[in-house]
Amino acid sequence: MRTVYRGLLSNAVRFSVPSILSFTFSFVQTRSSGICGTNLKMEKNREEKENVIKTHPRLNKMQQVMHSDSSAGWEKCWEQGLTPWDLGQATPIVVHLHQSGALPKGRALVPGCGTGYDVVAMASPDRYVLGLEISDIAIKKAKELSSLLPNAKYIGFLKADFFTWRPAELFDLIFDYTFFCAIEPDMRAAWAQKIKDLLKPDGELITLIFPISDHIGGPPYKVAVSDYEKVLHPMGFRATSIVDNELAIGPRKGREKLGRWKRSVSLSLL
Numbered sequence: 001m002r003t004v005y006r007g008l009l010s011n012a013v014r015f016s017v018p019s020i021l022s023f024t025f026s027f028v029q030t031r032s033s034g035i036c037g038t039n040l041k042m043e044k045n046r047e048e049k050e051n052v053i054k055t056h057p058r059l060n061k062m063q064q065v066m067h068s069d070s071s072a073g074w075e076k077c078w079e080q081g082l083t084p085w086d087l088g089q090a091t092p093i094v095v096h097l098h099q100s101g102a103l104p105k106g107r108a109l110v111p112g113c114g115t116g117y118d119v120v121a122m123a124s125p126d127r128y129v130l131g132l133e134i135s136d137i138a139i140k141k142a143k144e145l146s147s148l149l150p151n152a153k154y155i156g157f158l159k160a161d162f163f164t165w166r167p168a169e170l171f172d173l174i175f176d177y178t179f180f181c182a183i184e185p186d187m188r189a190a191w192a193q194k195i196k197d198l199l200k201p202d203g204e205l206i207t208l209i210f211p212i213s214d215h216i217g218g219p220p221y222k223v224a225v226s227d228y229e230k231v232l233h234p235m236g237f238r239a240t241s242i243v244d245n246e247l248a249i250g251p252r253k254g255r256e257k258l259g260r261w262k263r264s265v266s267l268s269l270l
């Protein structure tokens, strides 16, 4: 497998994707204070927003594009190279889980897979991984990145809307990283319903819970473990473990947790 990762890394460099160092999907940390009074709070919110704008102009531009066109916003971001979330490589925890044999085998799905690094990192003779994307440009990039890799035959990319797509076969694993935080918060219940519909009854959902923060607006929208519980519990999912992601990349450290979820047998009739 080492060869696969070396290949992936050199491909990542060849395609000149942004490096971790230039990664800007990390927000100005905002902390709630003890300030009381609506005016003071509004003033503080305004200051925080301005702070984000000053500190992360690309992020702000991306949010403007998203809000100006709710249906084609993602494609426009890809078109304009406004992809501050893109690590330019698989997230290290996925590589670690794969290499240590800690991922379910079978069929895996990565919704909102972007350039597909995590898809590539998990694909192996034991595991076929499908990356799902709403953006044509992202799919094209992902296919270019992966087509010559030694594990290419265990990888698929499909352009489809996660919320309406109906596959012929269910999945043993769904891996969500920066998809939950990318969708509008009022779509989270639909996200959980779809996860349930797409997973085999004994399948596993793995979420990287990020960004744990109290910033305003999005995408990415702030998340907390309780946001996942709120929508996953009614679907019969329970966390089997939630731990800090010690392998989170620098700017995301301390704001990212690894959550593993399964549907309990007694709740799976829900």
Ligand SMILES: C[S@@+](CC[C@H](N)C(=O)[O-])C[C@H]1O[C@@H](n2cnc3c(N)ncnc32)[C@H](O)[C@@H]1O
Pocket: 074, 075, 085, 086, 087, 111, 112, 113, 114, 115, 132, 133, 134, 135, 138, 160, 161, 162, 163, 177, 178, 179, 182
């Ligand atoms: C914040 S990006 C994350 C990409 C990738 N997971 C990563 O970490 O690099 C969210 C991605 O979800 C895709 N997306 C948004 N809505 C979608 C939907 N309804 N179905 C499939 N993909 C979607 C966007 O095009 C975008 O590439």
